[in-house]
Amino acid sequence: MNVIENRKDEHVRIALEKHVSADHNQWDDIILTHNALPELNYDEIDISTTLFGKDLGAPLIIAAMTGGYTLAKDINERLAYTASHLQIPMGVGSQRAALENPNLRQTYGIIKDYDVPLRIANIGASQLVLWGHKKTVQHVQDMVSMIDAHAIAICLNFLQEVVQFEGEPHAKGCFDEIKLLSEEIDIPIIIKESGAGISQDVAVRLLKTNIACIDVGGKGGTSFAAIEHYRAKLRSDYLNARGGQTFWNWGISTPQSIREVGEAINWKLPLIATGGIRNGLDVAKAIILGARCAGVAQALLKASTESKEATLLESEVIIKELRAALFLLGIDSVQHMPEVKYEFRKLS
Numbered sequence: 547m548n549v550i551e552n553r554k555d556e557h558v559r560i561a562l563e564k565h566v567s568a569d570h571n572q573w574d575d576i577i578l579t580h581n582a583l584p585e586l587n588y589d590e591i592d593i594s595t596t597l598f599g600k601d602l603g604a605p606l607i608i609a610a611m612t613g614g615y616t617l618a619k620d621i622n623e624r625l626a627y628t629a630s631h632l633q634i635p636m637g638v639g640s641q642r643a644a645l646e647n648p649n650l651r652q653t654y655g656i657i658k659d660y661d662v663p664l665r666i667a668n669i670g671a672s673q674l675v676l677w678g679h680k681k682t683v684q685h686v687q688d689m690v691s692m693i694d695a696h697a698i699a700i701c702l703n704f705l706q707e708v709v710q711f712e713g714e715p716h717a718k719g720c721f722d723e724i725k726l727l728s729e730e731i732d733i734p735i736i737i738k739e740s741g742a743g744i745s746q747d748v749a750v751r752l753l754k755t756n757i758a759c760i761d762v763g764g765k766g767g768t769s770f771a772a773i774e775h776y777r778a779k780l781r782s783d784y785l786n787a788r789g790g791q792t793f794w795n796w797g798i799s800t801p802q803s804i805r806e807v808g809e810a811i812n813w814k815l816p817l818i819a820t821g822g823i824r825n826g827l828d829v830a831k832a833i834i835l836g837a838r839c840a841g842v843a844q845a846l847l848k849a850s851t852e853s854k855e856a857t858l859l860e861s862e863v864i865i866k867e868l869r870a871a872l873f874l875l876g877i878d879s880v881q882h883m884p885e886v887k888y889e890f891r892k893l894s
């Protein structure tokens with residue numbers, strides 16, 4: 547395995563074996579009011595939605611996780627099987643490994659074998675800066691064709707880059723490149739954080755580009771600082787292990803980020819709430835707060851290393867819980883969820 551393949555493998559293994567979540571999950575602080583007289587039938591609840599003009603079976607996205615080494619092909623295949631079965635979107639992990647080693651393309655491309663309604667390509671934002679514009683456009687086209695993608699996520703993962711021992715924390719020129727790219731390519735661009743959230747200021751800046759969507763990728767679930775802490779520790783690298791620990795809980799929580807970004811951009815772009823979603827009740831809270839879809843990674847990771855059946859079952863449980871939440875709120879469709887009143891127990 548080369549450096550990137552090894553890194554992707556370690557990310558999955560550490561996320562499976564260690565506790566790598568933020569210390570507090572703010573989805574627990576959102577209180578919904580029980581409706582003891584819901585006046586609707588469970589099996590009539592409509593959880594379908596749309597994103598980028600695609601009809602989706604539920605407002606749930608399988609978030610970017612992996613690709614680029616042998617086990618990743620199996621994981622992506624099981625996730626794609628699930629996404630196809632439930633007609634929900636799926637992202638692959640950063641495709642950089644396959645750009646550098648074409649033998650790895652199929653570890654991502656396997657998802658083309660399944661009828662996934664919305665396939666999302668993925669690349670870290672610092673790559674855009676390192677490549678420069680011409681190369682970025684070529685690589686984006688290549689990543690899109692690798693999985694026959696309907697959209698591409700550009701991952702703002704500067705927290706990870708700065709705490710990672712082999713990280714590349716290059717952010718200068720990133721905004722300009724996103725803007726230029728968004729004006730040139732005709733595939734929807736999702737700007738996605740990966741655990742530290744999007745602030746109001748950043749959202750307002752992003753609205754000046756032609757991007758199609760923001761995935762706020764907030765704090766509360768998988769912490770990449772935690773994962774990089776353990777990777778550094780494996781190497782007895784005190785300098786980087788310490789940074790990962792210090793920034794373990796850095797960032798803006800996902801619920802807070804959804805609210806603040808939505809208000810700052812006047813809900814002009816669809817938002818995705820990834821970060822800390824553990825079950826269908828969290829998904830319901832995300833949609834009530836204003837997200838179009840909720841993204842889930844860690845909650846499906848273990849099952850996706852086991853079998854297609856286990857992955858599908860885990861996802862079906864999440865969807866059943868989402869339906870149950872709507873039933874207990876007396877809400878008959880996803881479209882009516884933003885009307886539901888909620889309280890924040892506390893802000894953290």
Ligand SMILES: Cc1cc2nc3c(=O)[nH]c(=O)nc-3n(C[C@H](O)[C@H](O)[C@H](O)COP(=O)(O)O)c2cc1C
Pocket residue numbers: 557558561609610611612638639640668699701738739740741763766767768820821822823841842843844845847
């Ligand atoms: C093992 C692992 C690998 C990941 N790799 C990527 C990646 O390559 N690109 C990306 O945008 N996000 C990546 N993520 C971040 C997820 O897409 C998601 O934003 C984050 O895990 C928060 O969701 P969660 O709390 O449900 O895990 C990865 C997450 C995990 C657990």
